[in-house]
Each structure stands twice: as C-alpha cells, then as structure tokens.
Amino acid sequence: MTGEAHWLPIAFVVLSALPIAYAWLSDLRANRMVEVEQACVRCRSHANQLAHCTLVRDARTHLPMGVRDCSLQAGVVKCGKPCLPVFVPTA
Numbered sequence: 353m354t355g356e357a358h359w360l361p362i363a364f365v366v367l368s369a370l371p372i373a374y375a376w377l378s379d380l381r382a383n384r385m386v387e388v389e390q391a392c393v394r395c396r397s398h399a400n401q402l403a404h405c406t407l408v409r410d411a412r413t414h415l416p417m418g419v420r421d422c423s424l425q426a427g428v429v430k431c432g433k434p435c436l437p438v439f440v441p442t443a
Contacts, residue, residue, distance in 0.1 A: 387411050388420065396434045398424050407439055414441055 395403040406420040416439040
C-alpha cells in the first residue's frame with residue numbers, strides 16, 4: 353500500500369492553486385484596461401480649492417473614466433465629478 357496515492361498531495365496543491373492563479377490573471381487583465389494616475393486640480397464644487405485626485409483612465413482612448421479618490425471628498429459617498437472634463441486630452 354505504500355506509494356499508491358502519491359498523486360493525492362500533488363492534486364490538492366494544484367486544485368488549491370487554481371483559484372489563486374485565476375484571481376491573479378483576472379487582476380492582471382483588468383489592470384491593462386485602465387491607467388491610474390495622480391493629479392492635482394482645482395475643484396469647482398469646493399470654491400476652487402486644490403484637490404489631489406487619483407484619476408482612472410481608459411488605457412486605449414486615454415479618456416477619464418472616473419476619480420478613485422479625492423482629498424476634498426473624504427467621507428462623501430457621491431460626487432458629481434465636475435473635474436473630469438479638465439482631464440480630457442485636447443487635440
């Protein structure tokens with residue numbers, strides 16, 4: 353009976369590594385679709401105060417998709433994001 357189930361520990365390791373590999377590959381794919389950059393802008397909704405933003409752009413078109421976080425919007429759930437047109441590249 354010795355060595356008859358030598359494949360069993362290898363199967364456990366492979367099966368437990370599959371979800372980790374899937375999560376890593378899907379995260380890698382998602383990171384290629386967007387670009388994240390730090391920016392400073394004057395916020396129109398807060399009396400032109402200087403705001404430090406983390407901006408998310410589409411990787412192909414370089415158009416802004418949204419603001420991940422903003423120094424002036426701490427604790428605010430919804431923001432109208434009036435600063436997004438400032439980040440649109442001009443031709």
